[in-house]
Amino acid sequence: AQTVTQSQPEMSVQEAxxxxxxxxxxxxxxxxxxxxxxxxxxxxxxxxIRQEAYKQQNATENRFSVNFQxxxxxxxxxxxxxxxxxxxxxxxxxxxAYNTDxxxxxxxxxxxxxx
Amino acid sequence: xAGVMQNPxxxxxxxxxxxxxxxxxxxxxxxxYWYRQxxxxxxxxxxxxxxxxxxxxxxxxxxxxxxxxxxxxxxxxRIQQVVRGDSAAYFCASSLTGFNTEAxxxxxxxxxxx
Numbered sequence: 001a002q003t004v005t006q007s008q009p010e011m012s013v014q015e016a017x018x019x020x021x022x023x024x025x026x027x028x029x030x031x032x033x034x035x036x037x038x039x040x041x042x043x044x045x046x047x048x049i050r051q052e053a054y055k056q057q058n059a060t061e062n063r064f065s066v067n068f069q070x071x072x073x074x075x076x077x078x079x080x081x082x083x084x085x086x087x088x089x090x091x092x093x094x095x096x097a098y099n100t101d102x103x104x105x106x107x108x109x110x111x112x113x114x115x
Numbered sequence: 116x117a118g119v120m121q122n123p124x125x126x127x128x129x130x131x132x133x134x135x136x137x138x139x140x141x142x143x144x145x146x147x148y149w150y151r152q153x154x155x156x157x158x159x160x161x162x163x164x165x166x167x168x169x170x171x172x173x174x175x176x177x178x179x180x181x182x183x184x185x186x187x188x189x190x191x192x193r194i195q196q197v198v199r200g201d202s203a204a205y206f207c208a209s210s211l212t213g214f215n216t217e218a219x220x221x222x223x224x225x226x227x228x229x
Contacts, residue, residue: 004157006157042222043204043222043223043225044220044222044223045158045206045208045220045223047217050217091157091158097215099214100146100163100170100171100213100214101146101148101163101208101210101213101214101215101216101217101218102148102160102163102171103148103150103158103160103208103218104160105150105157105158105159106157107156107157108156108157
């Protein structure tokens with residue numbers, strides 16, 4: 001069975017600075033997808049970024065980028081030029097490429113952004 | 116284009132009552148997933164349904180919980196005889212084909228059992 005681990009319950013960053021959120025996962029599958037979701041106080045789950053395991057290039061979406069290390073089964077999220085609106089819970093998630101669209105989530109990291 | 120719609124947003128039930136949570140998928144989507152988020156935890160998969168079929172219910176508690184996705188109308192997650200431990204946020208997500216397509220989430224229903 002696949003598992004996703006987020007070892008940082010809380011992180012904080014100053015506005016305009018950079019922060020990295022960690023995620024590791026365990027799987028025996030060779031092809032899969034990894035995601036970072038943002039959950040603000042409104043509870044809406046917002047997809048931040050997606051990485052396909054067979055792509056070596058790290059995904060980037062504006063100020064958000066990932067460091068995907070397949071051999072180490074590591075998938076960290078870097079937020080550059082942090083903004084107050086980035087404050088939220090961040091969840092790392094795994095999806096098999098062989099199965100349904102079912103997602104397996106980590107326990108989340110609460111990010112605080114200070115002015 | 117309406118997104119995934121869940122209602123109600125908040126639901127309060129007394130212990131022993133029934134809770135019914137509704138999810139209307141995105142237009143054109145016929146695959147629905149239900150997740151539960153306990154306080155201070157991540158989302159946990161409960162069940163995956165296509166129209167009129169339960170495909171994967173490996174995350175559903177064995178008793179008191181059931182789900183359906185009829186040919187017409189929303190998907191329903193039903194919790195009978197609720198207990199305090201059922202208090203959580205319940206999220207629905209829908210996808211186009213159920214395989215290698217993005218899942219879109221609703222805003223969730225927060226169930227409080229008093």
